[in-house]
Amino acid sequence: MTTKTSTDSTLEMRKIDMLYRRDVIESRVQELGEQISKDYAETRPVLVGALKGCFVFMADLARAITIPLELEFISAASYRNGAQQDDTIAVGPAPMLPIKGRDILLVEGVVDSGRTAEAIVSRLKIDEPNSVEVVTLLHKTQSSNLSFPLKYVGFEIEDLFVVGYGLDYSQLYRNLNFIGHVSEFEK
Numbered sequence: 001m002t003t004k005t006s007t008d009s010t011l012e013m014r015k016i017d018m019l020y021r022r023d024v025i026e027s028r029v030q031e032l033g034e035q036i037s038k039d040y041a042e043t044r045p046v047l048v049g050a051l052k053g054c055f056v057f058m059a060d061l062a063r064a065i066t067i068p069l070e071l072e073f074i075s076a077a078s079y080r081n082g083a084q085q086d087d088t089i090a091v092g093p094a095p096m097l098p099i100k101g102r103d104i105l106l107v108e109g110v111v112d113s114g115r116t117a118e119a120i121v122s123r124l125k126i127d128e129p130n131s132v133e134v135v136t137l138l139h140k141t142q143s144s145n146l147s148f149p150l151k152y153v154g155f156e157i158e159d160l161f162v163v164g165y166g167l168d169y170s171q172l173y174r175n176l177n178f179i180g181h182v183s184e185f186e187k
Contacts, residue, residue, distance in 0.1 A: 016163060016173070016180035020155065025137075025165060025179065028154045029057065032135065033064020036105065036152065044068045045103045046129075050120055051075045052174070053109030056166035057137045057154075061107060072097045074123070076116050104129045105152075109166050110138040112159070114146035121148070138162060138179070 036045070044067070049058040051073050062071060104124055111117050117134055124132050135152035142159045163169050164176030 108136040112140040
């Protein structure tokens with residue numbers, strides 16, 4: 001299914017090919033929430049969302065988790081100029097919530113190269129949490145070069161430029177209720 005979308009008449013239309021419909025995403029997020037609830041039943045984890053791409057996923061995931069939890073956010077950016085990754089990762093200040101001795105779940109919308117996830121995990125470990133694991137909705141396995149395994153993965157995808165469900169192209173398309181890819185940016 002192909003969807004064309006634009007927020008106003010001055011924006012260039014982008015061809016977006018659907019990868020995952022809303023109902024498929026909702027079902028997978030529910031499964032992840034159930035697994036996390038089981039795995040952390042004896043603790044009160046802190047979900048730390050990597051802004052901005054995580055915000056829709058994290059909201060749905062938090063509602064799918066049935067145990068007490070706390071929420072925090074951290075900013076990080078590697079795509080500041082459209083569809084090409086920058087050489088540097090900009091990681092914002094540490095979470096305000098104390099995380100020393102806590103179990104942390106870093107929530108990502110998408111892990112591609114893994115550089116952003118690694119930078120955030122390194123930053124979080126400075127505050128001496130009990131554990132830090134990553135939960136991501138999407139994992140681009142072909143381009144990933146992580147030094148640690150991802151504990152929770154919603155979907156493994158090819159190396160596609162994806163938008164929707166919180167993910168963007170130049171801050172646009174985050175509001176789409178599905179995940180699609182913009183084929184004109186493919187390698």
